[in-house]
Amino acid sequence: MELTLVFSFIFLLQDFLSGVSSASPRYFTSMFTLGDSYIDTGNFVIMATPVIPVWIDKPPYGMTFFGHPTGRPSDGRVIIDFIAEEFGLPFLPASLSNSSNISQGVNFAVGGATAVEVGFFERNDLVPFKLLNNSLDVQLGWFEKLRPSLCNTTEGSGGCFGKSLFLVGEFGVNDYNFIWMANKTEDEVRSYVPKVVKTIALAVERLINDGAAYIVVPGNPPIGCSPTILTLRRSANAMDYDRIGCLRAVNSVARYHNTLLRVTVGGLRGRYPHARIIFADFYNPIRRIIENPNSFGVVSDVLKACCGTGGAYNWNGSAVCGMPGVVACRNPAAYVSWDGVHYTEAINRYVAKGWLYGPYADPPILSAMQH
């Protein structure tokens, strides 16, 4: 809270000094988003279809809102859909769908995307398979390739993107998951955090140099509570679990990532005072629901997936959501996890509102615009 107040005050002062206050945007006219599956609106299905089996393009994906699969890894809308709705913008088309109308924005996020370039994981034998080339720098390249069709000046903020909202993330979950799955220890996974955070910070700087003025940088959710990780890293040692039943070490690395990312965002604000860089907390909204399921209408076992089959967490890698015969729960809004990895639409809405209005963003997106 105090941080937010200081932040707003600095901007008030700056606007006073530079006299741009009256020109400050009250709303966003477009959105450009980079990230992974948490906000994918169809890119993974397009990119993966000829290469690897895809299930998120099958029912019951999309059952709650669209009524059919859309390539979103949820039963309905993802976080950026709720943010777009808030500003009266259309749902963002997936960049790889070659949509002809991107004047109000486009989504570059792809499921499975890492912050660090994919060659790093392959060269260091961290993954036993070939990764799709969809990391953060590749997504930035897609944006920069489209940029001339959106903007013909090299002018910074206040130029073409002065009323555009950018989102960089979440990134990091896939980076760390690959390393966890290579059976590395907590200390080893931790040792990659500075590299991941630095990669995200460099991307934010590159976007600012491309003219971005408003950038939301989400942290990592508590993936140590996700049905996939709970199943794949199952432990016989009760000490590995917290009181809710989440994996301590996995969440501890996520929190370390978030702390370092937040500090790094603070540093970027100092270096680019004309840009509004918002840290979005993806950890505490999920944690709060998992800790108080009843006050959120979550009536299920909070660590079980809605759509899946069997085991302690209703998730089995050989029979995942979207495969024939795998069914969804009757009321996805009563669950946190939709398919073992991704959240239900109800959770996505709660996170989006927390980023727009607070308390889960510093500063909340709506107060960043009004300052």
Ligand SMILES: *[C@@H]1O[C@H](CO)[C@@H](O)[C@H](O)[C@H]1NC(C)=O
């Ligand atoms: C989009 O355009 C590219 C380049 O022309 C093409 O290779 C690709 O197949 C198109 N994708 C879709 C989904 O139409």
Ligand SMILES: *[C@@H]1O[C@H](CO)[C@@H](O)[C@H](O)[C@H]1NC(C)=O
């Ligand atoms: C793109 O969409 C905007 C708003 O929806 C509309 O004003 C514009 O005419 C569209 N452009 C094209 C080329 O369809």
Ligand SMILES: *[C@@H]1O[C@H](CO)[C@@H](O)[C@H](O)[C@H]1NC(C)=O
């Ligand atoms: C991924 O794509 C980028 C940009 O097109 C390219 O520079 C890079 O070499 C590719 N990486 C791999 C591992 O294929």
Ligand SMILES: *[C@@H]1O[C@H](CO)[C@@H](O)[C@H](O)[C@H]1NC(C)=O
């Ligand atoms: C920028 O210039 C290019 C090439 O002249 C043109 O194709 C494009 O439509 C222009 N973009 C905008 C946003 O005006």
Ligand SMILES: *[C@@H]1O[C@H](CO)[C@@H](O)[C@H](O)[C@H]1NC(C)=O
């Ligand atoms: C990780 O450890 C598990 C259990 O010991 C083993 O089954 C699995 O093959 C290991 N995976 C890798 C990538 O080494």
Ligand SMILES: *[C@@H]1O[C@H](CO)[C@@H](O)[C@H](O)[C@H]1NC(C)=O
């Ligand atoms: C996972 O699903 C496969 C395929 O249906 C099944 O053979 C296997 O027994 C299941 N594993 C567990 C642990 O339930």
